[in-house]
Amino acid sequence: MLIVQVSDIHASPENDHLFRFDQVLNWLTYLQPDVLVITGDLTDGHWQEGYIKIADRLNQQNFPSLVLPGNSDDRCLVRSVWDENKWAHDAQGEALHFIHNIGGIRLIGLDSTIDYKDYGSVTDHLEWLDNQLSDACSPPSLLFMHHHVFASGIPTLDETMCRGLPEMEDLIRRAPSRLLAISSGHVHRPIAGTFAGIPAYICGSVCPANPVWFGTVNAPPANDPPALMVHRYVSKSITNHHVCV
Template identity: 30%
Template structure:
């Protein structure tokens, strides 16, 4: 099973730039074009939040139009820049989304790997929170199919990255989440967005990954006194391939056209 994973497109109304600097819509369009050219075609596409920048109806109209031609099963969760009810309306055709409350869901009909989505966003805030209600839901959901390989997708990562100005807005309750995940050995990966960089670490007895953004990258500044900043680095996505006997292999995939192919390896 092949799963494409994009994150944080921060789409804007037509003609407007993200943060007044970059054309996030064009960069996401390039990501979708790269996705369409993959061979073999993915079985499923994930987007781990911040679909739009300000949560407006105009931005979600852009998102709906851009995603309409994707031609692949699509699972999307909200991020802190999304507006929960406008997001729910935009993706109303996604029957797995709940009609009220947090947008947790589970989908298992696209292949051998089950996808569990956890909405840790806090409306009106930029940090996330894995609260007691979310813990009860996740425990029951993971326990329902204990032998099936599972990916857990969420937006804000539940750990401190070392970049202090983004860590202020991580997902609180990370120790509680790690404890739940540790009780379920079938969780192959925890997949996050939000941080606009690729990172990986062991978490709850499994691996946690953050996906790069299709737009800007948060500056990798690890000094405690570092000023917040971003760069327009090459956009990228992740590609997760699950095979029996091997499990999940994750590839970091730059988006764009590059010299090659050459006849050496």
């Protein structure tokens, strides 16, 4: 089972990021994944035509796609372009979560965005997440989010990481269902860490990457090509690959 994650396209009329997204999609014609997950920040500036262009590209692929919003996205526009049935709403009503069972694994998308804020929060969605992880008989799960759940070390990005993490960690540690890993975006740089005792990842970005900068006076240059992740689930075991194209 090959689950591809793409994050942070940030397409707008003023940049070439749709071309960078095309590079990713062209590479995926060789891989032929089972499903593609996009973890937020598809466009900038509430660009409705950008969402339409991305959706058209996804509709041309021979694999399904799942979409989570990020802090730069407009959820109303996302809803207007994609089928409302893609998402599983919680009690808050506005969040665009998803659940997708495929090949013996459950893909959970947790919408961590807050309107008009760069940081995210899971505080209002923990009951929904608890419901997804409360069945010990459910298949192992892979959790996708936009906002990262462990400190990247990049100061400006860590100011906007997810809120409500201590409560989320407690929930995951006591959940009877097996959570294999958490994978997010937002930082524009591939990073690996841990959260609640399980692997946690930050997917690299389609848009130009942020530098490996830890608050020092000088920032190293960043010239990374478009990036993605491949999550390979075979024989009840998962491996996670960072790929540049």
